[in-house]
Amino acid sequence: MKPVEWIGNALRYLDQTLLPTQEVFRETTDFREVAEAIKSLRIRGAPLIGISAAYGLCLGALEGTTRQNDFYPFLERVDSILRSTRPTAVNLFWALDRMKKIWQEAQKNATLPEETCSRLIEEATTIEREDEAMNRKIAELGASLIQDGDVILTHCNAGALACGAWGTALGAIYWAQLKEGKKIQVYADETRPLLQGARLTAYELTRNGIPTRVICDNMAAFMMQQGKINKIIVGADRIATNGDTANKIGTYSLAVLARYHNIPFYVAAPTSTIDFEIVEGSQIPIEERNAAEIKYWKEHQIVPEKAEVENPAFDITPNTLITAIITEQGILYPPFQEKILSIRRKIER
């Protein structure tokens, strides 16, 4: 089950806001619907946001072929609408930059719109295939850090529902148990306010036969104090070149707790999640989402009208609290800066 799939000039996607009780696939030829799906987390997860935005750009290009006179100016508008969906996951901008390189080159050469569409679809497909390969490598390398009998705490969802294939944090768990036969128990933080852990991670892991216990976010410290957790693996939405990492809100508190309880704290992410243009986490934009996500759960109002709400969707974990960063280029241990810059040199060669 792929969370998004290009089905020949249309995108099929799983509406993740309806999981775990409803598996609803939607199909669209409209890039505007893809933008809305990313904004509303029907499609979510840093790598999947990048892949989906790339296909969304392709849908815009196909629509643009009916506007022969302003095909390329229209693409510019499609690009900016997709870029405006969510600010933190760098994969969105990394993917759209790759697509922009293709259509700007085509524009310079006065390439016909139909030919440009073909090249864009080819690039989006390549982005998806590369993510699948990166996932697989991260899963294999991450599994080498997992021992038989480990009890691993996860946060939010960094699994196959957030990526092109295996997932990142959950990919390591899948590989360790399903490929290497290691017995693992997972504790999944429910991850308020949108409950990606309870609704998505537990859904994925139990479908794959991995023993999973869902806990409220405020229970993680007690589980660590009781000695129930011996490893923490999370995903990422943007990593600075010094290793500071943006991930779902609540990740930073887990990293502090992990240090206090002397528990290894791993980040798993592809290099497409590294922002080579920034040096530290304070430069990462943090998405502030709608207060309604906290004020209401479905039709229940759980916060009185007069109370104000803050709803940052991500936080920044300093590199000093991270045991290692698992990438497809290798497992990086502190100090991260030079290792991340050497990855930049390697992939930009």
Ligand SMILES: CSC[C@H]1O[C@H](OP(=O)(O)O)[C@H](O)[C@@H]1O
């Ligand atoms: C494999 S990256 C997944 C990453 O994205 C999630 O955020 P969201 O559900 O808001 O897209 C979360 O931060 C995960 O770690």
